[in-house]
Amino acid sequence: MNYDVLIFLGAFLAVLFLFSFIRRKRGIKKCEYDERQAAIQGTAYKYAALTGIFGGIIAGLIVEADLLPITGGFALIVVSFLMIGVYVVCMILKGAYFGIKGNWKRWTISITLLGVANLYFGIKNITTDGLENGRFTIGDINLPLGILFLIIAATVFFQKARERREEN
Amino acid sequence: MKNLKLKSARAAKDLSQQQLADLVGVSRQTINAIEKGDYNPTIRLCIAICKALDKTLDDLFWDNE
Numbered sequence: 001m002n003y004d005v006l007i008f009l010g011a012f013l014a015v016l017f018l019f020s021f022i023r024r025k026r027g028i029k030k031c032e033y034d035e036r037q038a039a040i041q042g043t044a045y046k047y048a049a050l051t052g053i054f055g056g057i058i059a060g061l062i063v064e065a066d067l068l069p070i071t072g073g074f075a076l077i078v079v080s081f082l083m084i085g086v087y088v089v090c091m092i093l094k095g096a097y098f099g100i101k102g103n104w105k106r107w108t109i110s111i112t113l114l115g116v117a118n119l120y121f122g123i124k125n126i127t128t129d130g131l132e133n134g135r136f137t138i139g140d141i142n143l144p145l146g147i148l149f150l151i152i153a154a155t156v157f158f159q160k161a162r163e164r165r166e167e168n
Numbered sequence: 169m170k171n172l173k174l175k176s177a178r179a180a181k182d183l184s185q186q187q188l189a190d191l192v193g194v195s196r197q198t199i200n201a202i203e204k205g206d207y208n209p210t211i212r213l214c215i216a217i218c219k220a221l222d223k224t225l226d227d228l229f230w231d232n233e
Contacts, residue, residue, distance in 0.1 A: 033195075034193070034194035034195055034198050034213075035194070035198075035209070035210055035212075035213060036194070036195075036197075036198040036201060036207050036209075037195060037198070094197075095195060095196075095197030095198075095200075095201075096195075096197075099195075100189075100193065100194060100195050163196075163197070166200065167185070
């Protein structure tokens with residue numbers, strides 16, 4: 001049995017439990033959305049599903065025809081990230097991603113940091129270890145993940161700047 | 169179609185979009201979307217806005233033209 005994995009899992013669950021305990025103690029309510037935001041989330045979900053269907057078909061064709069140096073697993077992950085990206089970006093641009101009293105600054109900082117870290121490790125892994133058989137594999141997941149997070153963060157900053165212009 | 173009646177009623181009460189949003193329990197973007205005519209609110213939200221601005225549904229949401 002791999003005890004390292006068990007220790008990591010235990011530590012992760014302990015941190016998760018601690019966070020939920022603190023939230024309950026402080027009386028932090030879960031994120032609430034209004035009626036317009038809920039409606040937009042439904043539309044965004046539809047766009048994400050369509051992206052998944054068409055993206056899956058295109059990715060399948062690309063892998064089958066060997067048009068790009070990627071494996072099937074990597075293509076599948078990229079399509080999943082694309083779905084998430086469409087879902088989140090659509091909601092952000094319509095002001096439906098953050099709840100009525102959502103703390104957008106804290107979330108955006110976290111997303112930006114995650115994006116930069118993933119991008120750094122993604123590029124570092126590729127430059128030091130190279131690509132496996134000259135193809136992007138599921139092990140190179142950090143790179144598209146970093147790009148996804150940074151696109152989301154950039155969208156938030158763009159939308160907030162637009163809202164500020166509207167308010168003025 | 170823009171809801172100028174809502175915008176002027178809000179301005180008459182000297183409320184910002186955020187303040188009105190807080191009063192009726194929605195996001196600022198939702199108030200903005202209603203004023204711009206991009207979103208048709210439910211009757212429940214219309215009533216909440218009317219109560220917050222001391223207006224009737226006819227005053228704010230009835231189109232006379």
